[in-house]
Amino acid sequence: MDKSDKIIVGISIGDLNGIGIEVILKTFQDKRMLDFCTPVLFGATKVVSYHKKALGLEVNVHGITSINQINHSKINVLNIWKEDVPIELGKSTKVSGEYAAKSLASAVKHLKEGSINVLLTAPINKENIQSEDFDFPGHTEYLEANLEGKSLMILMTDKLRIGLITGHIPISKVAETITPTLIKEKVETMYTSLKQDFGIDKPKIAVLSLNPHCGDKGVIGEEDDEIIRPTIAEIKETGKLVFGPYAADGFFGSETYKQFDGVLATYHDQGLAPFKALSFGNGVNFTAGLNKIRTSPDHGTGFDIAGKNLASSSSFEEALFTAIQVFKVREEYKELTKNPLLVR
Known part of the structure; x- marks a missing residue:
């Protein structure tokens, strides 16, 4: 080179x-x-x-x-x-x-x-x-x-990418922070990133539920039925492959996450606890959307x-490789989208 x-x-x-x-x-x-x-x-x-x-x-x-x-x-x-x-x-x-x-x-x-x-x-x-x-x-x-741009924290490995709808905020503030507008914004950021940074033509995205068991039809909270589910349905009407809400425990326990290109967790530990249990030491924190x-x-x-x-350098090495790979894919995407006739 x-x-x-x-x-x-x-x-x-x-x-x-x-x-x-x-x-x-x-x-x-x-x-x-x-x-x-x-x-x-x-x-x-x-x-x-x-x-x-x-x-x-x-x-x-x-x-x-x-x-x-x-x-x-x-x-x-x-x-x-x-x-x-x-x-x-x-x-x-x-x-x-x-x-x-x-x-x-x-x-x-x-x-x-x-x-x-x-x-x-x-x-x-x-x-x-x-x-x-x-x-x-x-x-x-x-x-x-x-x-x-609008940032989205994504914790990732080759097999798993978890983004956060809410980030570094107290757990007491999570429910009131999750709005249809915020969900749409984070889905859009992840969708765009999966295309331009990872070269995935038609990304499949899963959204996790806020409450245990997706709220059990209002018994354990109404946010999933009143906010998250209708917003996902609205997004799907635009043609994006977005699914959910999924109860987080079963989603990771059954390895359902392997069916998706990206996962959006509703709050920090909901996404990062399973991620680090599955991937600690080899994961990368990537800031999408900027x-x-x-x-x-x-x-x-x-x-x-x-x-x-x-200290092991394995996660830092993965972060280095990821930065370089994303840079290359993003440059290719920019070149491709210069000519609208070539956009897939």
């Missing part, structure tokens, strides 16, 4: 005291990774070197001060701060959150400018990162505020194992 054709992967390094830098370094220990992408870490070589020494990892990095200096044959670290930053592996500190936010902000700025092709985010701590500049429940909401591509591993900061050389 010509170096100029390589996909430039921007990587925010996440919480400085967590396992983010560890899984990044372990991913690129395999030099073959550099054959098909050019990584750019947003942070500081001093921080990366600290982690290398603490973990005993032999990985060469190339420090740069401008995105124009990237070397397509190396792991680039774009130095966005010069000062020494105190690192306390395994601890949640305000400083580690502050610099995680700086890394993310710089990476997103370069993503918007087009100097990197995709964004891969290492885990942040959602508490210590909070500030005047970062007042969001997580990456997804921050990216939606800074990029174009004009730029972002993925991340399916795990958190791992403070309990930080600095111990115990």
